[in-house]
Amino acid sequence: MTIRKDYIRPVDFRNGRVDMTHGSGGRAMAQLIEELFVAAFDNEWLAAQNDHARFALPPGRVVMATDSHVVSPLFFPGGDIGCLSVHGTINDVAMAGAKPLYLSAGFILEEGFPLSDLRRIVESMACAAREAGVAIVTGDTKVVERGKGDGVFINTTGVGVVPEGVDISGDRAQPGDRILVSGMLGDHGVAIMAGREKLEFASGIVSDTAALHRLVARMVAQVPDIHVLRDPTRGGLATTLNEIARQSGVGMLIEEKKLPVRSQVTAVCEFLGLDPLYVANEGKLVCICAQEHAQRLLEAMRADPLGRDAAIIGAVHEDAQHFVQMRTGFGGRRIVDWLTGEQLPRIC
Amino acid sequence: MKYIDEFRDGGLARVLASRIAREADSARSYHLMEFCGGHTHAISRYGIADLLPDNIRLIHGPGCPVCVLPIGRIDNAIELAMGCGVILAVYGDCMRVPASGGLSLIKAKARGAQVRMVVSSAEALTIARENPQCEVVFFAIGFETTTPPTAVAILAAKREGLANFSVFCNHVLTPSAIANILESPEVRAHGTVPLDGFIGPAHVSTVIGSRPYEHFAEEYEKPVVIAGFEPLDVMQAIRMLVRQLNEGRAEVENEFSRAVTREGNRKAQVLVAEVFELRKSFEWRGLGEVPYSALRIKSQYAGFDAEHRFGIETRPVADNKACECGAILRGVKRPRDCKAFGTVCTPDTPIGSCMVSSEGACAAHYTYGRWRDAVAG
Structure with missing residues (x-):
């Protein structure tokens, strides 16, 4: 999809709010994805603009984990729902002794949610992923009517690889450990x-x-x-x-x-x-x-x-x-x- | 934590434990009731029973305000909250108490009832100010500790002309419950249930003072030692009770002197007397009807009395027949003597009053101490 930027007013991240068009699959959604998510997460997979990400994995066993984040308040001392959603899933993958490599991110946004807050959250996710050396390679955005969400819910799924010989699992605690x-x-x-x-x-x-x-x-x-x-x-x-x-x-x-x-x-x-x-x-x-x-x-x-x-x-x-x-x-x-x-x- | 850690010192606890063991007369036993849920919780959480000699037995009394709340009153609260345009403000630990029809406030909330958890009566007032289009009812429960803040809320509402605020009053009184236990046939008929002395309430006593207990010491010849809620407070109080019993004394002593005086908090007492009056009788879960054991809102504040405002009538609801809570609260039985304990009655699926709050005797034993039953049986 090509967007002729000259004819589109940029998203108003300062005063704008999420409305139903941002989840309708139309131009407003495409614009939000491009100006916010693709720009912030900034990687070759998102730039390819497919509904999926295709990548090769290094040798080893694949580890996968998913986590949905519904924290209130969205911004709290020491973090926000954005970095939390990245750390949470990275940690779930890491607890297998694996190296986390790729993440997906699904957003459920509530109609009326300030775009300035959304941008803060997305930038926090991007920053957390960058620091962790993990790429957010595919995603999804849906909008629910006002009153049917709590601002923003984020689901992330992570994929990583664990080397042979490492067998970490919750059923391996033994007497004496x-x-x-x-x-x-x-x-x-x-x-x-x-x-x-x-x-x-x-x-x-x-x-x-x-x-x-x-x-x-x-x-x-x-x-x-x-x-x-x-x-x-x-x-x-x-x-x-x-x-x-x-x-x-x-x-x-x-x-x-x-x-x-x-x-x-x-x-x-x-x-x-x-x-x-x-x-x-x-x-x-x-x-x-x-x-x-x-x-x-x-x-x-x-x-x-x-x-x-x-x-x-x-x-x-x-x-x-x-x-x-x-x-x-x-x-x-x-x-x-x-x-x-x-x-x-x-x-x- | 300064001023708290000092009262949780394990080294001091061992010293105290050895002194208690030395002073306790091995030829006799000591049956001591801690009235308050706060003490029950501390005893279980810190494992105090492990530090005591076998001939000192602690009996968990009915001093958990959530546990003694009768089912009918929770039903009332749920009906109120299910009502159109009513917000019910409740303390967190009421949320899970089982009511009729498999409901609880937390389940009613999931079915659309407007229930808000608050940590103070002031928060309930704030909800009323912020929602002028709704009736906001504060579900007031608790002993003398939580009663003054409820009085303050009612007086503030009156001063502000907050017409959408009212209180569903369930405040109960400690001394009448102690009297009820002492009057029970098992305790009076000497030898059936030995009850040698009381560990007196901590926070309640900061409000009412130590004087109200003097009656028990004199009339029933039972020593009372008022104790703080920290584990060393409890141990020191046990030692003081052992001494009184050894010396044949029955007096009110105050271990919690850093917070409790003989007269109590006069300002709080005046506030309570301004807003509340005695009920002739009130149902206690586990104890049944107890005369003059609860408070209601005086008629001059009837506008803020939810019972008056919504025409609330409470239907008595019987406890499950298998439940031994009544006997456990009076010290006649222990949690593990109840057939329902740990089988059908657990903290996740409470049937009886002693299992509903973490301060209840059964819940405390289940949560912290049931490994002992596993070892024993």
Whole structure:
């Protein structure tokens, strides 16, 4: 499709808003794609203007992951839905020990959404992808009527390649294994909550949103036989450990004293009656490996800026009930259970 | 966290634990009830029971405001929220409480009810100011701690002439519930259910003071130690109760002296007295009808009383027959004695009142402590 730019008024990114024509397949949509998405993501596949992207993959097994992003507020301390949608899917691919290569991006826009905000989000995605060395090679845009969306929803799908000999999977945790986390827990969830509830005392806490594939590459280079990797996003560390315990058919015991949590995050959770163990992260990973590899992995993680505060937090053991338990800093022992529904603030 | 971590110190906990073990008389047992859900939560979350000798047993009382809310009142709230042009503002932990017909506020919301989660009565007022075309009803629940903020909201609404704001009042009173437990046949008939002393409420006592408990100490000869919600507070209170029982004393002592006085918060008491009056009787889930145990809005504020405004009538709804919550709340049974516990009744599918909020005895045991049952059985 050729657009004679001389006869088209450029998209008004300053004052314009998304309307139904931007999703109708007509000229307005083509113009938005060209002036916004193709310009920002800037790669040969999008420039080819096909409905697909065609590429060759290096040798190895292909890893694919998808993630839809519906965060509110769209802009939060430390990030926005744009970079989050890139990091989230890159991390899902990376948790197989894979190198992420290509992304797709699907947008559902709500009629009336300011184009200035959309441009901010798309530029943030472009920046995140560039930094990660991953190309956004194909995409889609739909518009829903006002009131039927929440500004913008973004789905991203990622493809990567994992070398032979690396077999990282949630069902490989074994009794005796050690459990590591890559850094401070709960920053993202608290930053979002602070933004949503306008909690001024929580200022200064920013989302940890980040692409973890380089940290993973460093870890795999040191210890190819990592058993499990997973990013503790929704539901936090507690949910992730419960998922792995069930998948692997094991129990776990973690030490509260060894959990890295910022004091500000603890304070906000305390105030709202929440538990940092259940609060979302977007730039952290949980790693489970054989005991003899734990120290080497910890050192590799700490050598990476995204793993500076990494810690060994516990161990895997046999347990027919698949309980995740925690030795409390207080000296007692308790279950770290699945979350019941959403975590809600307590009144007492 | 300064001023909080100090009260969660594991080293101090071990010192306290060894002192409690030394002071507890191995020839007798100590049955201590913590009234408040906040204490129940702290005990389970920090594993305090693990640090106590076997002859000290903690009984989880009915002090979880969400748990004791009768089903009929939740039904009322859902009906209100389903109504045209009504926004119901509720505290987060009410959202999941099961009501009749398989509904809860969170499920009603999915069916189109206008339910907004708030963290304060002030937020409910803000919703009313921002939505003048809607009736905004604040679903007020809780003990003496949350009552003053509700009074403040009603007074502010009156001052501002906020005609679209009203309160569905479900505030309940701690002392009457304690009296109800002490009057129950199991406790009165000596030996059936031993109840030796109380760990008294923390936040509630900051408002009402320590004086209202003096009656229990005198009349029923049960020691009361008011304690903060931090784990070391609870342990220190247990030690103080053990001492009182060893010495044959039954007094009100205040471990939470950094926040509680004998008289309490007079300003808050005046606000509450201005807006609320006693109900003759109120249903408590798990305890049944308890005389003079709840508050209603005075007639001069009837314009802000949702019960008056919407003509609300509450139908009593019986608990599931298998549910042992009533007995658990009075210390007659433990969660694992209930056939429904952990089978059909779980935090995801709660049947009884003790399972509905994280502060309930069953939910706390399920969430933090059920591995002990697995070991035992």
